[in-house]
Amino acid sequence: MEQSTGKHKVVGYWFNEQKCQKFGVQDLEATCRRRGIQLVKIDMNSPLDDQGPFDLVLHKVTVLYAQALNNNGKAANAINMFENYIKKHPETFVMDPLPGVHKLLLRNQTYELLHQRFRYDEKIFTPTYAELSSRNVKENAEIVKQASVTFPVVCKPVTGGGGVEAHEMAVVFNEMGLSEFRLPCVAQSFINHGAVLYKLFVLGPVWFVIVRPSLKNFYAGVDGCFGFNTLTEQETVYFNSSNVSKADSQSPLTQLDPGDMEDELPKADPAVFNRIVTNLREALNMDLLGIDVVIDSNTGKYGIIDVNAFPSYDSVPNLMEHLVDLLVMRMDHPAPESIKQTPENKKIPTFTTCDHPQEDSGVDTG
Secondary structure (H helix, E strand, C coil), X not given: CCCCCCCCEEEEEECCHHHHHHHCHHHHHHHHHHCCEEEEECCCCCCHHHCCCCXXXXXXXXXXXXXXXXXXXXXXXXXHHHHHHHHHCCCCEEECCHHHHHHCCEHHHHHHXXXXXXXXXXXXXXXXXXXXXXXXXXXXXXXXXXXXXXXXXXXXXXXXXXXXXXXXXXXXXXXXHHCCCCCCEEEEECCCCCCEEXXXXXXXXXXXXXXXXXXXXXXXXCCCCCCHHHCCCCCCEEEEHXXXXXXXXXXXXXCCCHHHHCCCCCXXXXXXXXXXXXXXXXXXXXXXEEEEEEECCCCCCEEEEEEEECCCCCCCCCHHHHHHHHHHHHHHCCCCCCCCCCHHHHCCCCEECCCCCCCCCCCCCC
């Protein structure tokens, strides 16, 4: 695309320092410069009105929201200032709009959204889940039973996108294990998927599929029975999802057992991935999404297990060019309130692997 003409464009951005380093902000600055765009880092410790005006604000403020939810006053003040600036300046395009980001802050809210959006889709689902906040074994057993959650389950922090802690998870095989994980948490039915994870990286109308290692198949009970009485000796498996799903992961948790190696994995269908991307972009009115999908080894159905705002985009080819194309498009032609499918959504995605580590977000306001 040729360098933009007309009024000089200014993009303000805020990522924490770790995101800046791992995302490659210098490359983004260079690409913007070639396109006639000035990239300005926003300082959350200073009034935003003194730093603008901006044609577009690019952000990853989920880490600040996570800190604010944990009663961090500095993060809460930064978020309030940021939200007030956006309200005062509706002419500034925000990537991404905060209402969509809010829906992805808590995993239970995300999973409820996924359930509602795909409840009538015969190929796409989100695994059953329940929110746990008590260490009462009998109470938790009843909660997961009522929610149709089946063992083994994956326990995850309720807050998503809030730093390293958001990736600390556990595979739990019995009732007692549910009370051992850090609370509150979301307990989600584990879906056997042949140790293959599909990460859908969305950049507006362009999206990519990155194939990553994932957890091996787990079974509740030596004999495969799901009865509680067969599970008492199975120990909880703790893991960091970011580490397990690195392209070069050597974790034994990603190595299939001999009996599972013989199973033929379902072939991924790009049309189903496209349906997932289109539906969630419309539901969230967002351009920058990371969607984690597994394919059930038994049914061939597509399970959405997590959705993140502004992911790492590791291994996406020509990332900065795609991102700056998107910035230009949104500044020239702001998206309508609800993003609809465009012809570009129908492109066949790229299937690839990567050898870059995933992002681990810390929290700072500088």
